[in-house]
Amino acid sequence: MSDPDPVPAEDAATEVFVAHRELLFSMVYSMLGLVADTEDVLQETWLAWVARAGAGAGEPIESPRAYLVRIAVNKALARQDAVRRRRETYVGPWLPEPLLTTDAEPVDAERGEAVSMALLVVLETLTPVERAVFVLHEVFGYQHTETAAILGRSPAAVRQLAHRAREHVQARRPRFQADPMVRRRVTERFAAAVGGGDLGDLLQVLAPDVVMWADGGGKATAAGRLPVHGRDRVATVLLRGGSRNAAQLRVEFGQVNGDPSALLYAGDRPFAVLVLELAPDSDLVTGIYFVTNPEKLAHLS
Numbered sequence: 001m002s003d004p005d006p007v008p009a010e011d012a013a014t015e016v017f018v019a020h021r022e023l024l025f026s027m028v029y030s031m032l033g034l035v036a037d038t039e040d041v042l043q044e045t046w047l048a049w050v051a052r053a054g055a056g057a058g059e060p061i062e063s064p065r066a067y068l069v070r071i072a073v074n075k076a077l078a079r080q081d082a083v084r085r086r087r088e089t090y091v092g093p094w095l096p097e098p099l100l101t102t103d104a105e106p107v108d109a110e111r112g113e114a115v116s117m118a119l120l121v122v123l124e125t126l127t128p129v130e131r132a133v134f135v136l137h138e139v140f141g142y143q144h145t146e147t148a149a150i151l152g153r154s155p156a157a158v159r160q161l162a163h164r165a166r167e168h169v170q171a172r173r174p175r176f177q178a179d180p181m182v183r184r185r186v187t188e189r190f191a192a193a194v195g196g197g198d199l200g201d202l203l204q205v206l207a208p209d210v211v212m213w214a215d216g217g218g219k220a221t222a223a224g225r226l227p228v229h230g231r232d233r234v235a236t237v238l239l240r241g242g243s244r245n246a247a248q249l250r251v252e253f254g255q256v257n258g259d260p261s262a263l264l265y266a267g268d269r270p271f272a273v274l275v276l277e278l279a280p281d282s283d284l285v286t287g288i289y290f291v292t293n294p295e296k297l298a299h300l301s
């Protein structure tokens with residue numbers, strides 16, 4: 001009996017890429033915060049990988065995972081300039097594209113944790129290479145020597161970048177993560193207060209120093225070109241928009257970037273995504289992330 005036909009080199013290379021795709025997507029999305037750009041980088045990575053591994057010639061690649069990560073991370077870095085140029089002409093606050101997640105998704109050292117909306121906003125203030133180092137080390141657990149090999153820098157330089165990025169993030173990111181059940185309960189109460197036009201109940205859930213980022217990108221209703229600060233101003237903006245849209249919207253509760261969230265739909269079309277950040281040891285809302293730009297919601301359809 002003859003042996004089965006060997007798998008063609010290109011097909012075998014594609015199988016390897018598919019096996020690592022989730023890891024690569026998580027890494028690149030954490031670096032860019034944009035789903036479409038992440039998919040483009042993964043397509044470029046696949047083409048580069050198949051051209052090398054699918055050719056069936058040359059020395060075997062010792063670690064396909066390491067090779068793929070290096071390609072994807074460096075292509076994501078190359079794309080950062082184009083992303084930043086778009087941000088410079090963007091209308092209003094810039095928020096990441098929301099990424100739906102579920103409780104059932106595994107969280108392990110290889111795939112990394114889901115990066116929250118609040119953390120992604122902070123990562124936008126890092127340089128591209130600082131962000132890459134932070135994501136690789138803090139989210140995915142890469143050692144500095146591994147990161148240095150991926151980025152083509154010395155371990156000493158990577159350690160310095162990691163230290164600078166970590167200090168920057170720790171000074172700005174929430175140090176406290178509320179219990180998911182508390183966040184879900186507050187999110188439901190918040191959505192009900194806004195939809196029902198209940199000023200009293202809304203004021204009760206907002207911290208005095210609450211800040212709202214509303215990303216409409218100039219294509220949808222939002223709170224303006226700057227974040228809105230303060231309980232009274234935020235409540236006024238929310239109720240003005242909520243009373244106008246409540247009758248046409250359907251609210252579903254789920255997870256976005258690992259956080260409890262509210263997804264608002266106009267019919268079957270995503271209208272907005274809402275993610276709340278809570279104060280330490282409290283159920284008061286300190287941060288509101290509200291994405292209404294239809295281009296950033298299109299992948300949720």
